[in-house]
Amino acid sequence: MGVVKAEDAPTKTVAVVGTGMAGLVTAYLLRQDKYNRFDVEVFEAQDQCSFDSASVTVSSKDGTRTSRVDQPMRAFDRGYYANLTAMYDYLDVRYHQERFFFSFARLPSHGSTVSGSSMTEPQPYFIHSSNNHRIPPMRPEACGMWTWLSETVYLAFCLVWFTVLCLFVQPKDSRSIDGQVRHCESLEQYLRRIWIPKYFIKSYLLPGLASISTCTHAEMLNFPAKDVIDYKIRSLNSPHLRVSGGVSEVQKKLCQGLTVHFNCRVTTISQNDSTVRVLWESPKHDSCDGTSNQKTFDHVILAVPPNVVGSIFAPLKSEMSHIPTAAVESIIHTDIPATGQQHSHNALYQLDSHPVPPNWIHFRSSTHLTEAIHEDPETSVIVTNFPTTPIDPSKIISRTHFTRTLRTPRSRDIVNRIFDPSYQRRSASVGDESMSKRARRFINGDGNVWLVGSWCWDGMVLLEGCVVSATRVAGELGVEIPWRTL
Template identity: 45%
Template sequence: MSSVESRQSVAIIGTGMAGLITAYILRNDPRARFGVEVFEKQQKLSLDSASLTVKNNSGTEQRVDLPMRAFASGFYDNLRRMYDYLGIQYGSQRFIFPFSTISDTNSNDIYTRFIHSSHIHQFPPLRPQGSSWASWLVEALYLLVCYLWMVICSFFIEPKQGDDSRPSETFHQYVARIRLPQYFVKHYYLPIMSAVTTCPHDALLNFPAIDIVNYQAKTFRKPHYTVIGGVSKVQDKLSKGLNVRYSSAAIKVENVGSKVQLTWKNDESGSTESKLYDHVIMAVTPDVVRAIFPPLRSALSVIPTATVPAYVHRDFDRLAKCSQVVDGGIHPEPGLPPPERIHLCSNSSSTEFTHEHLSSVIITTSPIIPIDPSKIEHTVTFTRTLRTPTSRKVTNEIFGPASQSDGDLKQWRNGDGNVWVVGSWCWDGMVLLEGCIASALRIADRLDIEVPWAS
């Protein structure tokens, strides 16, 4: 089955992390059984399409990843194994997190409550300027007790799982059950987890508690890493030699006899084309899947998505108060890059995630404080898939083991009719990059493809 004529034809829709990993796995099948064609609606691959190259204050060019691609060991084990196999270089990165509160009535009224350094690389913790030693010490001890209680609970108090009679426990219900203080939840835990998930507080509180608790347990005391040179290095490795149809937006996926027909529109010519394949794999968000694949239109309607804006800018004045309380207390360590500051500025409903990049630009996600339009250099929006107990149940029925699929979706499961879906949301866990690899490995297992880094 090594000749081109005898290969199974595969179309992959989307060139994000999930699409490129799946294409790489299929193209490198040891038995060479698959011919892969990839469809991308943009004129470039999407994994690195939002990122940009900027010059720092010394004139050196640096790559800025959008969204931020930091990852922690423990949770991202499949991602790290793949990076190691591909020869992707990554290094440990230290962060400093000022936690600040923004007034709901005046966005210029900002109060920095505490400054946390990842893995306590700054000890004792930095004290915000203007905060008395007594108030700072009380806040630090309070946070230590609350955090330790949350960690203990994440290891020993399991969130309640759902069944046919009741949904899974939400994070809001879980923190109430373990009696985690609301002050800590509102001003510290929700802001840091909102930065991880890029979603507002209400949506985060409605996440299945098992997602957040598992993430907490797996990343406890684990270092964070970033790819050296940016995620473009990963994109180059995965896409080398890949056959890509650019400016080709998928319109419909449907079974025709024993084949799968993909219909797409060429944005350059305006023409609509169709082609039959042995397999079609959709590596896109659930809102796109339900638009192009009718069998999942109803089921995926319960999986919410949100649009998340991000800005690259040089408006340093907007965070002057937050920066002043940090400056002067950071201790550099020989041989290590300086820590990067990530400001978590929250009002009563959401958190603004502002990253002071080492390249001298600022990346602000979901801004609350206004940004000077004249200082904005780049703007992008992302589609974030949210999680709820209902969407978790539907996802497990579509993508989980057969034993979990005893609900209303028996008429279609991932792979039926040789139609597949992969992505960060296509597994039972936080919607992060690890889900991309996990869902791609599941397809490899179903198609009996040996994946070198998975062994």
Template identity: 25%
Template sequence: MDSGADSQGKPRLAVIGTGIAGLSAAYLLKDDHQVTVFESQARAGMGAHSVDYASKGITSRIDIPLRIFCHGYYDNLLALYDHIGVEILTSDHSGIFSDETGRVLLHYGNFRLGSVHLSHLKGNSWLNPAAWTIGLQSRRFFARAKRDVSRSGLAELSFGEYLQQSGAGREFVATVLLPMMSVTCTCSYQAVRDYPADLMLEYLTCGVHELGIMTAAKGVDDIVPRMLVDVELQTNSPIALVEPDGEQLRVVTKAGSTRHFDQVVIAAQAHQAAAMLAGFEERRVLLGRIPFERSSMSVHSDQEILPAPVKGLSPVNYHVPRDAERAEVSVDLTKAIARLSDQETVFQTWNPIRRIAPNRELARVEFTRPTVTRDSRKAVIALREQHCQPGNRLWLCGSYMTEKIPLLEAAVDSSVAVAGHLGAAIPWKTDTPSAV
């Protein structure tokens, strides 16, 4: 068995997974620990599926999926990016919504007035009574949501129950709200309805619609190396087993390599974490209560999916067939991402329903994302309580481990919490957390 500390006396710590949760955990813990990061794929996870796009003599990297965020909700993520020097740009994510026949139901754009983004109808939506109805229902919904967000008892309601009780307009919910939140949460409409109402309202009233969307100017390839300084990265190293071994934890890769660590942070999806664990039966059972859904993402240049010529359209196209379980959502990256603006039109489509021409497709990626229910929330509370047990050495980290929608911010929140338990300084916090 190898020693529990390096030559400088630092305890050994493993981070399993290189999404933003694992990367930020490694970054926050590297000063006080000898950190080894394990990644199952050939590249660090945030950039594992990025592809090169060449057109007009320019080659750019496209992140799959897009990473977007906003002020008002992503406090830790933005503080982390600021601390490590990531440049941030605003991004237009206004949209057009059409049905299975291609009929436009709503088309809106954004313009900026000082620091505030305002939305307005575009094209024929100005003359469409149905679009005006959706717009008015939207205003009523958000006005009520802002009043209700601090109401007691919301955690006991599902979002679907809240929509019914609050009298939210049916056209707005079916045409706009559910499609927008299904792509935000990368899940089905039913999963959106199953979310605890307070989590949904917290996000919807955070200012995302007034303050606008942002992205990292240079994409994830600029972010990942900044968080891997002074750590050991082991790629192509899927983990088969994490189990107690005396005063340490034994980590075994699927290739059979074995190493011992004083602390282990598992920053993988909940079902993946459960599959690694031996000797942690209670945590395995709790992890099994975290639901997840599978999705696919296509990067392509097929304009046949659009309801109208690309030139006059808003960047995000929502295809919302009646009776569909999810929307099909296509982002025109050349309009939404500044570094791609001089290239030929290219799209990223979540949940492709319609056929995309094979000769127009650059990449297709399958992935899973957690969702939240009232039951899974109870399981996460119990998992977090395990972190407070004396002598705990196993830490679960990921977007599913917080009291938020499982987005980038939740992932960083979880790594900040783990770092706090281990006594690490959070550079952007005024008060350094103490070990628990």
């Protein structure tokens, strides 16, 4: 008696701020609630959903059809991205296996600082096939036989050594020592502890990892070691996959039936008893009828980077300042010489290309960062992240800057404290803060304000984090996650 059944519960109003993967998945799940308990509105600062906003549609090489080129490229695998893959299967999103060839080259020492100047063409020193689908590996034209053989043997030994240690030597976690917090082990500290050779780190490990996380080498070395080791173990020998037709296909399915207010930049989130007020700015148009707007909701879900969270939600302003973010540049272009490869004269491309053309990703590294270049096999389009090599401006299709959330041992502790209520009981807080002060700290869901995003979990800042955090919030609100029953 007195118990309200789920199907009889009053409708709750929900605002979702942001239309990346995390925001769209959360809004989709709430809207699909079988009891129809949520009235969802989505706010987006741009004039289109941000998840696919930087991608472009281009013609295929033969000109017979068009292809969608994702920016940035979003490859995944079944090992690490278990929740993402389950969601794709439920949504009937088609995806296919990709076999990449990774070429590793060194940029000239001046290449990363002198833009637009002529430079010596970087020569690959090794070519690796994803999941070793080509054995033995190809020999770069610039490498002599003995140099290539010695490099291959060295790399094979280091990879086996590193993999074994990842499986059996766990990174040190955060812990309390004499009442003081000791943050978890960074990747740099872990690699030093297990005696991984510096040449292997700077020539192979960092170029690949920094390209995945789109950050500098120094920023990658400061990631929690646990993030990287978990990623390495869970993705081991899992084939690379990509959504057929681009992530726009995912966006279409998630957006069906959603009410989205475009060109509405949320400026303030304020809590008021059991409701939350949202203030936003927008030009005068269809969905927002003034220059200053506000509305009260039962729940607000923030699906934005931590720097934006800190700027619009006062209770988290201080802690969000300790979660680093970086602006990353990505360019879609057709400047083939900018890849540094000449197809007709380079042994890189002397391989069977039928029926499927080779799928190249070039890692070109300086001492502090890696320029990642992906040659789309179906078009003549190239996507370059962290552009260092001069690109002909007339051949640039689009140039995008996006915010990338980084990880540090300290930021990991902050994130875990927010999203895992039991974490603070297992790990002491920093300094000499009193228990009463710590008790007032925000935990996800306090005051009906929720956070979701690729950074809102204990792992690499990738799409899997978007799905994990979105399903966690939906679950807290009593919504069943349909793909968990598959």
